Amino acid sequence: MCQKELRETMRDRRTIITLVMMPLLVYPLLSMALNRFLVSSTAGTSEQTPYTIGVETDDEGSLLLAWLEDPMSTPPAAILKASKGNLATFRVVNTTSVGLSPKQALQEKKIDLAARIEPGNPPQLRLTAFNGDPASQGAQRILTERLHWLRLARAEALAESQLSDYTPPTDVSVENIGVAEKPSMLGTIVPLVLVLMTITGAVYPAIDLTAGERERGTMESLMASPVPRSYILFSKYVAVVVVALLTAMANLLAMFTTLWAGRLLPLLTGGEDAFPWLAVLQILGLLVLFSGFFAAVLLSLTSFARSFKEAQAYLIPVMLLSLTPGMLSLMPGVTLNGPLAIAPLINIVLLAREVLQGTAQAAPAVITVLSTIGYAAAAIAVASKLFGSDAVSRTSGQSFGAMLKRPTRSTPTPSPQAAALTLALLVPIYYLVSNVLMRIVPELSITWVLLLNAIALVLTFGLIPLAAVVLARCNFSTSYQLATPSPLALLGALLVGLGAWGFAHESFVLAKQMGIGGLDVDRIEKTRQTVEALKVAPAWLLVGTLALAPAVIEELCFRGFLFTALRKVLSPTRVIVTTAVIFGLFHVVTGNMLLIERFVPTTLLGLILGWIAYRTQSVWPGVLMHFTHNALLNLATKYQDKIAFLGEGFENQMHLPATWLIVLTTTTLTGLAVVWFSTRKPQVANSNLATTPA
Amino acid sequence: MLHVDSLTKSFPLDDGVLTAVDDVSFRISPGEVFGLLGPNGAGKTTTMRMILGLLEPDSGYAEVDGVRTATDPMAVKSRLGFVSASDGVYPWLTVREMLLYFADLYAVDATLAEQRCESLADMMDIKHLLDRRAGELSTGQRQRVTLVRGLIHDPPVMLLDEPTRGLDVVGVQTIFDYIDILRRGGKAVVVCTHRLDEAERLCDRFGLLHAGKLKYCGTLNELKEQTGQASLVDIFVDLIRN
Numbered sequence: 001m002c003q004k005e006l007r008e009t010m011r012d013r014r015t016i017i018t019l020v021m022m023p024l025l026v027y028p029l030l031s032m033a034l035n036r037f038l039v040s041s042t043a044g045t046s047e048q049t050p051y052t053i054g055v056e057t058d059d060e061g062s063l064l065l066a067w068l069e070d071p072m073s074t075p076p077a078a079i080l081k082a083s084k085g086n087l088a089t090f091r092v093v094n095t096t097s098v099g100l101s102p103k104q105a106l107q108e109k110k111i112d113l114a115a116r117i118e119p120g121n122p123p124q125l126r127l128t129a130f131n132g133d134p135a136s137q138g139a140q141r142i143l144t145e146r147l148h149w150l151r152l153a154r155a156e157a158l159a160e161s162q163l164s165d166y167t168p169p170t171d172v173s174v175e176n177i178g179v180a181e182k183p184s185m186l187g188t189i190v191p192l193v194l195v196l197m198t199i200t201g202a203v204y205p206a207i208d209l210t211a212g213e214r215e216r217g218t219m220e221s222l223m224a225s226p227v228p229r230s231y232i233l234f235s236k237y238v239a240v241v242v243v244a245l246l247t248a249m250a251n252l253l254a255m256f257t258t259l260w261a262g263r264l265l266p267l268l269t270g271g272e273d274a275f276p277w278l279a280v281l282q283i284l285g286l287l288v289l290f291s292g293f294f295a296a297v298l299l300s301l302t303s304f305a306r307s308f309k310e311a312q313a314y315l316i317p318v319m320l321l322s323l324t325p326g327m328l329s330l331m332p333g334v335t336l337n338g339p340l341a342i343a344p345l346i347n348i349v350l351l352a353r354e355v356l357q358g359t360a361q362a363a364p365a366v367i368t369v370l371s372t373i374g375y376a377a378a379a380i381a382v383a384s385k386l387f388g389s390d391a392v393s394r395t396s397g398q399s400f401g402a403m404l405k406r407p408t409r410s411t412p413t414p415s416p417q418a419a420a421l422t423l424a425l426l427v428p429i430y431y432l433v434s435n436v437l438m439r440i441v442p443e444l445s446i447t448w449v450l451l452l453n454a455i456a457l458v459l460t461f462g463l464i465p466l467a468a469v470v471l472a473r474c475n476f477s478t479s480y481q482l483a484t485p486s487p488l489a490l491l492g493a494l495l496v497g498l499g500a501w502g503f504a505h506e507s508f509v510l511a512k513q514m515g516i517g518g519l520d521v522d523r524i525e526k527t528r529q530t531v532e533a534l535k536v537a538p539a540w541l542l543v544g545t546l547a548l549a550p551a552v553i554e555e556l557c558f559r560g561f562l563f564t565a566l567r568k569v570l571s572p573t574r575v576i577v578t579t580a581v582i583f584g585l586f587h588v589v590t591g592n593m594l595l596i597e598r599f600v601p602t603t604l605l606g607l608i609l610g611w612i613a614y615r616t617q618s619v620w621p622g623v624l625m626h627f628t629h630n631a632l633l634n635l636a637t638k639y640q641d642k643i644a645f646l647g648e649g650f651e652n653q654m655h656l657p658a659t660w661l662i663v664l665t666t667t668t669l670t671g672l673a674v675v676w677f678s679t680r681k682p683q684v685a686n687s688n689l690a691t692t693p694a
Numbered sequence: 695m696l697h698v699d700s701l702t703k704s705f706p707l708d709d710g711v712l713t714a715v716d717d718v719s720f721r722i723s724p725g726e727v728f729g730l731l732g733p734n735g736a737g738k739t740t741t742m743r744m745i746l747g748l749l750e751p752d753s754g755y756a757e758v759d760g761v762r763t764a765t766d767p768m769a770v771k772s773r774l775g776f777v778s779a780s781d782g783v784y785p786w787l788t789v790r791e792m793l794l795y796f797a798d799l800y801a802v803d804a805t806l807a808e809q810r811c812e813s814l815a816d817m818m819d820i821k822h823l824l825d826r827r828a829g830e831l832s833t834g835q836r837q838r839v840t841l842v843r844g845l846i847h848d849p850p851v852m853l854l855d856e857p858t859r860g861l862d863v864v865g866v867q868t869i870f871d872y873i874d875i876l877r878r879g880g881k882a883v884v885v886c887t888h889r890l891d892e893a894e895r896l897c898d899r900f901g902l903l904h905a906g907k908l909k910y911c912g913t914l915n916e917l918k919e920q921t922g923q924a925s926l927v928d929i930f931v932d933l934i935r936n
Contacts, residue, residue: 001798001799004784004787004791004795004798007786007791008787009786011786011787012786216783216785217778217780217781218781218782218783218784220748220776220778220781221776221840221843221844222799223748224746224747224748224771224774224776225771225799225800226768226769226770226772226799226800226801227768
């Protein structure tokens with residue numbers, strides 16, 4: 001199916017024009033224009049191009065040249081170094097030879113600077129420069145400075161020869177440290193152009209493969225074929241992404257080759273003239289991500305349109321809207337952090353700029369990647385809901401509102417689309433909420449910090465999925481897997497919780513020893529402060545906010561809502577792994593920090609919890625296990641001084657004693673075995689889920 | 695072969711609810727051509743779409759070879775062939791590529807698909823067009839291509855929605871020949887049309903739809919007997935007026 005979509009698209013000459021002709025023509029033309037612009041804007045300002053000074057007599061010219069050629073007029077080494085060791089050169093011409101006074105020659109821009117020397121002691125040098133002309137102003141500034149250095153150097157030489165005890169006030173030497181920030185306009189324009197070209201590449205196939213299909217009259221036959229709608233949409237999605245990506249690659253290659261051939265690369269990278277292979281590959285990766293995101297956005301819009309024209313009408317505002325954040329990224333001082341890291345399109349442009357200039361930071365980059373994946377998933381969810389749906393295959397007029405209407409009939413579990421939309425909302429909202437928390441935390445007491453943490457958890461992971469369940473009229477019991485488990489299953493989960501916290505502790509210690517997450521001094525200090533703060537917090541508060549709230553809310557969200565939604569389209573193993581990885585990723589991102597060391601333990605915990613939820617068909621054993629696990633882990637931190645007598649491992653957060661590890665492993669394995677034996681393979685419920693309408 | 699039982703479908707409107715199909719039932723046997731007749735808006739296409747699984751019925755069911763659309767929509771779809779007057783082609787694919795693409799959608803084995811492609815093309819006289827781009831074909835040629843496309847997976851049941859709409863005499867005759875081939879091939883055929891004169895020549899049995907309800911169902915003689923009218927046109931005029 002993908003092959004057919006691609007074959008059809010690639011044969012269309014409109015695709016070929018966007019894909020091949022545009023980059024081949026646009027960039028050489030742009031480069032030529034840019035070259036001309038650079039030549040004209042830097043003419044005369046470069047140290048290699050001599051400035052032209054016009055004088056009226058040859059004597060004036062000779063005197064001026066003598067001053068400039070005097071070594072004493074050379075600026076100090078530090079200043080020379082700032083201009084990369086280049087000393088501006090001057091050419092002196094007698095303008096009367098062409099029948100003009102120096103001022104007239106300057107008016108006609110035949111020279112950069114007019115000079116007149118009036119005799120006297122000292123002689124008076126009168127300079128005339130042209131307002132607004134960078135070359136003229138540059139010549140005037142540099143000449144004035146050079147003569148100033150000459151005056152100073154001569155005065156100093158005289159002072160040294162006349163006064164035996166003369167010492168200058170100071171000798172200055174300069175050293176530069178750090179990486180220079182090179183805000184380059186071209187560095188932002190290039191990613192922006194690439195992003196816009198990628199959009200251009202994706203637009204035509206997106207329209208053609210959806211609205212075009214309907215206009216040609218092939219949609220109904222396609223929908224009548226025994227292939228799930230989501231498969232058809234996915235093949236179209238792949239085709240659009242591939243064409244967008246090919247366009248991006250063609251543009252990337254053409255642009256960089258043109259810049260390289262035109263020796264403009266240093267303007268982009270702010271450094272070497274060598275071809276920046278690594279940066280190009282990294283940007284290509286970003287464009288893959290962006291293509292995936294934007295293709296989904298386009299398909300979600302064009303899937304609704306019934307004709308090419310209608311699709312174009314939908315897309316024009318989107319293209320204009322895309323330009324606005326793109327333009328914002330051109331503004332000086334805009335960097336990839338805070339809310340900008342989750343702003344679609346602009347985050348990719350800014351990240352690409354930072355990649356090009358070698359200043360990209362890991363945390364905002366990860367946020368950018370994750371949020372873009374989230375938005376792409378949401379857009380695909382919308383597209384799959386719209387593509388070939390009743391609303392479009394029916395002849396009566398429908399609106400986008402139809403999609404947003406609450407269904408009239410209730411459904412047992414949320415759809416995967418609802419889950420994707422919820423995740424897309426959770427990523428930016430969770431990021432914003434955790435950022436706000438990180439900002440206000442230093443001013444608050446530990447009690448408030450813990451309470452706010454729990455409230456934020458309820459507001460994000462609690463309320464957003466709940467809203468999705470209510471809006472989609474999903475059954476609470478089946479959506480959240482609220483079925484009552486057997487007492488034996490609860491016992492098994494409790495035992496796993498009693499044992500598993502030790503492994504979480506161990507993996508933290510291991511991560512710390514292996515240097516995963518790059519725990520720097522500042523982070524270690526912060527962790528130490530948190531541990532100290534936890535030690536003074538009341539136990540009930542710790543258990544309530546760090547064990548009970550996460551256990552209930554996170555389990556309902558990940559092993560309830562997300563689990564049942566994904567179960568419709570994925571096998572049990574894949575559901576368990578997917579929910580565990582998402583669970584792990586959410587624990588990594590906290591404010592602007594990436595707590596990478598948390599990924600492995602939380603994902604492992606997620607795997608166990610997912611397995612328990614799958615086996616028991618209920619969220620409650622997971623809640624119990626999660627609660628026990630978190631409560632013990634936090635209480636162990638709180639009371640680590642008091643229980644140190646049990647073994648030296650607790651001190652300084654070192655490995656647990658071997659006896660502890662044996663006991664904990666046995667408890668965990670026993671718990672898992674109890675869960676295993678207390679549950680039979682949940683085939684009946686699976687088949688129910690599988691046939692639930694999406 | 696095809697069994698439609700109490701199919702009902704309503705659409706919400708701004709000022710109420712439109713019942714497009716109201717408790718429609720009929721059965722079609724192999725080798726039988728059933729004409730689902732009715733004026734525009736009678737509910738023919740909605741019924742067809744529910745049989746195809748494109749629309750979910752509010753109640754009732756459609757069953758093909760004992761498989762219900764609601765229980766296993768994909769199995770039902772794979773047993774149905776569908777040709778519509780508004781059928782289009784993929785302009786950038788060759789006729790062969792397009793036919794093989796649809797064969798692939800219906801999970802027909804590649805070698806078998808090639809064979810069917812050749813034999814059906816031969817039957818519908820489009821063999822010389824197989825390697826031409828579909829965008830270059832004339833209207834009549836496109837029509838024959840879409841007719842072949844509907845048969846590429848050799849379905850036991852064929853649904854034809856307004857197959858003669860917009861066609862000239864030659865085109866209409868092609869459809870007549872096609873339906874004759876289907877009948878001889880033992881396929882159960884549903885033809886949706888409002889062209890009563892053509893239906894009378896084409897179909898073995900008729901279902902007369904009006905305002906979503908199946909008013910009459912039977913052979914021409916049975917209908918004449920039931921209504922006391924002389925022709926399908928008279929039956930219809932009487933139905934609409936009363």
